[in-house]
Amino acid sequence: MASSVDSLFVKAQNTTLPKSLRPTSPPPDNVPKHKHVKDLKLRTKLNRQAAHAARSKALVEDAELLLTNEAGKMQVETELERTWRIGQDDIVQSASQEAAKGRRELKLDGGPYRSRYSRNGRHLAIVGNMGHVATFDWQTGTMHAELQLQETCRDITFLQDQSFFAVAQKKYVFIYDRDGVELHRLKAHIEPTRLEFLPYHWLLASVGNNGFLKYQDTSTGHIVAEHRTKLGACHTLAQNKHNAVLHLGHSNGVVTLWTPNIPHPAVQILAHYGPVVGLSVDPSSGGRYMATSGQDGVVKVWDCRNWKGTVREWTTRGGGAELEWSARGALSVAVGGSVNVYTKPSIQTPHAPKAPPPLYLTHPIPHRPLTSVRFCPFQDILTIGHNAGLSSILVPGVGEPNFDSMEADPFENKKARREREVKGLLDKIQPDMITLDPDFVGALAPPTKLTTAVNDTHDIPFARLPRLERLRVQGKADETELVDDDEDIADGDGDKNAKPQSRMEKEKRKMRGKGKSVKRYLRKQRKNVIDPTAVAIRAKLEKQREEKRVAKAIENGSMEARKPSALDRFRRP
């Protein structure tokens, strides 16, 4: 053996990563080692990826130190004091000058008022039933637009930011500029009652007196979906901010969940004995809890993951409460002549008796009816719309203290607003990605049910099989991360003793009870027309059944097996 090739061997033996490319922190523990993967390169790559992911997770946990701002709070020191006894005057006195500006009353005439904050909490849009519309920056007091529309206006919403807003007027939806210039008349949305804007999909949704739910893309102008709810006029609409599903409350007490992709509701629940008046989804738990209130005076909190009864329900004095959850999980209920605020964790823990949860704060408002409640996004402020205008009250502890300036920034300047708008347009998600579970993106697809195998043996040659089938035949298919739909059911904890079934057995169990295609065909042919193929199939099935019966009888012993005779060669099979 030549020394030259040996020397090549020696030189290439000690290869390590250069120091600048080596990871600086020690490898984290609890990292999964993919020992079941035989390919060394793939295994190294997967191990490196897993270590990198574990390190990033640790860094994200450390990043909580960077959250410098603290949430507001209201703590009683003695046992005799209660938080709900404290009035707004005391809170305003304890608050700083800047925070105390949040306590204000807007005395307006123009019918009962509804309000909406922009996503960063800096701009407020108000609309009165008689047609008074105003948008302004409430912190600096700058008025953007004020309009007297002189017709019934039922709802208002900002579009992507303060530069556009949409008003649900008597017959149609109109879109206005920041300065109040009318830009569009959306004649597809007829007699709208409520509006919602889905910011990540750029969709404007409206429900109306005709019972239609319509989605329109505000960046291209197309109508994405028009759904007939078939449940009559709808006056209650809420959005789940984490999966962009719209919750509608109907006049027969039914709450339905809609996506633009399915023509019927994804979920339908009978919630109340009368019309559903208030509806809101909790953003602090990722859309897990939904609060509904009916004309019957009952307020219910539901768990959206398993729709098995309410988490909490209680009766309020007076029917038809307006509801809203805050970013930190506080629920405000405006019913009768006052607004009540309840906080976590009591509002979210299951409680069987029908008693109201412990009250956190209450505020009376003499002007009835109370038509809307809105929390200001990053402040401890609750804005109530009523017959004589709007009132903003301070509620310590409901506002999210640390915002992310890339998502929503109350202090953004003109340049930042433009950049965010353009980036939002580039990142616009297509409406067909809206589902009840938003985490399906990037997850492994469920194993396909299509297989060419008959009783686990393949008929077609190995070279023509699809890739996953080939790996299965070779025994190299790594199915550790595939989750079967059957096993994922919520009540799957009763089957711990069952053996792991093979795929064939699972398929068989699924098919049991369901009509097979042959039976379906025969059922269709059971008309007055005699079809020779149907006749032949029936005869064949009959013969198979007869054979099975005979075989079973022979097993039982009730019948003797036919003795072999010389004339058997003449028998037709």
Added chain:
Amino acid sequence: MVKISVLQHAPSVHLPARPGDPTPTTRNLDPLMHPFARARERNRALNAAKMDKLFAKPFVGALEGHIDAVEVLCKKPGSLSAVASGSWDGGVILHNVSERKHIRRIQGAHKGKVSGLCFAQDDRLLSCGVDSKIKLWDASPQDDITEQRPLNEYPGKSAFNSIDHHRSDPLFATASNIVQIWDETKSAAISNLTFPTSTETITSVRFNLSETSVLGSIGSDRTFTLYDIRTGKAERRIVMQMSSNALAWSPTFPTNVLLASEDHNLYTFDVRQLKTPTHIYKGHVAAVMSCDWSPTGLEFVSGGWDRTVRIWKEGQGTRPEVYHTKRMQRVSSSIFTADARFVLTGSDDGNVRIWKAKASEKLGIITARERAAIEYRDTLKDKWKQDNEVGRIQRNRHLPKPVYQAAKLKRTMLDTRAVKEERRRKHTRAGESKPNAERKKVVITEQT
């Protein structure tokens, strides 16, 4: 008594301290603050893949000057812009690639085609031709670019096919029917290296870039041979199924060698274990005529008889980047420039073409912010390449119709052969015939 504190935001933390300062950013990495994070990231990956294809304009320019087909290209070591090309009419041109001008133009350097070029030290160029002569030329930049007289001439006994210079010593090796080592100061070869039982024509010879006394050569009898100057002998050789057309040693991994084969594939071998190739690169639909490594050792370029240039990643044996033009005919030579940004190809139509190694790269001054954005997009594409839509956009290549049809036909024929092989295997008794892995079919035998 009650402790009350109401949330407030300090404007000083969120607004710039002085006019002209950048606005401070605040981050909250709680996933609840970022709904649809994965869907948005996937959208960005999709846009990144689309932008990559939108801005893919790989052709930079053509260097003209040859009358006949370009046979061989060679880059000057230590220089970014000097490249020499030799053509079938016997002309040799030294190009300045960045200015697209000729530094030297030698018409009639050889009678017949110039079959090999290499650079010697101190601005000198060696060329060999089928007229059995090796000539040494002065390659330094001068005012008069036409050059007629060589510095030295080395006559040989038979037509030369290839030439390569030693890394540091004044030695060079040539390939004809034997591999010969020459000293620049002597007019005859100082040693002949042959394998004892070979009667072949050697088509290409290359020195190893790290272990500089080791040579590799490929021959017409489907062999790849390793030699050592110090022992003066051929060490080992392998015989393959089909002959190779070009060979290139890896610049970063000294034991890896890349062979461009007639059976449309490229093979990398580790010379310590020559029985099986380490990788097989399948993509060309006709013979691969030339190959060259990138200086990073992570990529290589191959030019084929099917009129395409393909840029491969080391370790990934399918779906390379494909460059083609209607005007470019059979690609006979391809090299990477020393900065790994450009690929030069010489083809039958007499042009040397300059292509970008990364088709959508911006050739200008890139600011730090732009570079960060480019790196982010590259990571996004890599992370989401398993997604159906993103992966499909990245994998898609436009091929000229004849190449596409040829690839389809080849795929059908190979599939039917695989199916037939399997049916044969299914119907033979167990233990009678054992299936062979693809890699083991390449090398027939190894001889020492």
